Amino acid sequence: MRNSRRASRVVTFAAAGVVLACTVLTATTSSAAPSSGAAADPHCRPAHVHDAGSVSARLERVPDQKQYSLRQLRRIDRRLDRAVAQARSSGASSRGRSGLVLRIPVHAHVIDGDHANGPSLRAVRGQIDVLNAAFGGGQSRVNASTHFRFYLASFDRSRNQRWYTASLFDASDKQLRRRLHEGGPEALNLYFSAPHSPRADSVVLGWSTVPWRAERQPRLDGVTVHQESLRGGDLRRYNRGDTTVHEVGHWLGLFHTFEGGCSAGNDRVDDTAAEAQPSLTCEVGRDTCDADGLDPVRNFMNYSFDSCMNMFTPGQVSRMTDNWLAYRPP
Numbered sequence: 611m612r613n614s615r616r617a618s619r620v621v622t623f624a625a626a627g628v629v630l631a632c633t634v635l636t637a638t639t640s641s642a643a644p645s646s647g648a649a650a651d652p653h654c655r656p657a658h659v660h661d662a663g664s665v666s667a668r669l670e671r672v673p674d675q676k677q678y679s680l681r682q683l684r685r686i687d688r689r690l691d692r693a694v695a696q697a698r699s700s701g702a703s704s705r706g707r708s709g710l711v712l713r714i715p716v717h718a719h720v721i722d723g724d725h726a727n728g729p730s731l732r733a734v735r736g737q738i739d740v741l742n743a744a745f746g747g748g749q750s751r752v753n754a755s756t757h758f759r760f761y762l763a764s765f766d767r768s769r770n771q772r773w774y775t776a777s778l779f780d781a782s783d784k785q786l787r788r789r790l791h792e793g794g795p796e797a798l799n800l801y802f803s804a805p806h807s808p809r810a811d812s813v814v815l816g817w818s819t820v821p822w823r824a825e826r827q828p829r830l831d832g833v834t835v836h837q838e839s840l841r842g843g844d845l846r847r848y849n850r851g852d853t854t855v856h857e858v859g860h861w862l863g864l865f866h867t868f869e870g871g872c873s874a875g876n877d878r879v880d881d882t883a884a885e886a887q888p889s890l891t892c893e894v895g896r897d898t899c900d901a902d903g904l905d906p907v908r909n910f911m912n913y914s915f916d917s918c919m920n921m922f923t924p925g926q927v928s929r930m931t932d933n934w935l936a937y938r939p940p
């Protein structure tokens with residue numbers, strides 16, 4: 611589909627810096643775990659809506675990626691620590707046979723609409739190149755390298771208009787995932803479509819599941835991205851493929867850098883400075899919390915423009931490695 615709208619996305623954020631896309635909360639999955647206050651709050655209103663043509667934000671949501679309490683975050687940490695210890699004691703490794711890199715199979719599922727086709731095989735291969743550059747430390751001098759690499763294991767194409775516009779774990783999204791999903795928790799299922807947006811002037815860029823739910827809901831596991839967010843797509847400012855990088859970061863267990871706002875522990879990664887709210891453009895030098903360090907505006911797990919985000923930190927690499935060991939070893 612050729613989409614001429616700008617990627618004006620609507621984001622609301624509470625004082626704690628937690629992103630809640632109020633306008634899509636009714637479409638979220640029943641798998642959403644600990645209850646979100648906003649989900650049940652019909653009065654939830656955008657505190658900060660960006661108009662089309664000014665600045666934009668990533669309208670995307672992860673079922674678990676919401677208003678966690680500190681208690682819930684600590685519980686996630688404890689569970690992760692236990693699972694990592696258990697995995698290590700059983701000899702599990704987060705490295706591949708080569709001892710250097712771990713190659714993650716990607717099952718790519720392109721959804722075509724009745725009158726529009728999704729990306730080509732070549733475009734999907736290009737997206738995997740972007741993933742490998744980002745996870746291989748190649749997007750900037752300060753981009754920490756992970757040992758994860760991605761390769762295309764399968765490619766399929768389905769024509770289904772309801773699937774084509776499915777959005778944020780709605781019934782059609784769950785249906786297509788259940789039908790198309792391949793592999794186990796170690797396989798990345800990537801879906802490319804043109805998700806319906808709840809607002810005429812906004813675009814849903816993507817969404818992801820989290821690793822600690824992969825075992826319980828194996829066929830829902832995976833990442834969906836807007837087809838026009840691929841390199842050269844129509845979503846201006848968001849068409850260098852970094853939405854997929856961001857979503858795969860969630861798939862490997864990362865929170866947003868603004869998770870928890872200025873609270874201690876915020877995104878559970880030590881070397882990403884706390885920030886009060888998402889970066890929606892490229893406000894390098896911004897400092898929204900009293901804690902040490904400038905806001906991680908260029909981090910892939912922020913909401914900045916694709917041209918702005920270019921790094922993971924060593925702490926994030928470590929967190930992804932732990933999540934892999936805990937929840938995704940083959």
Ligand SMILES: [Zn+2]
Pocket residue numbers: 670671672675856857860866
């Ligand atoms: Zn996100």
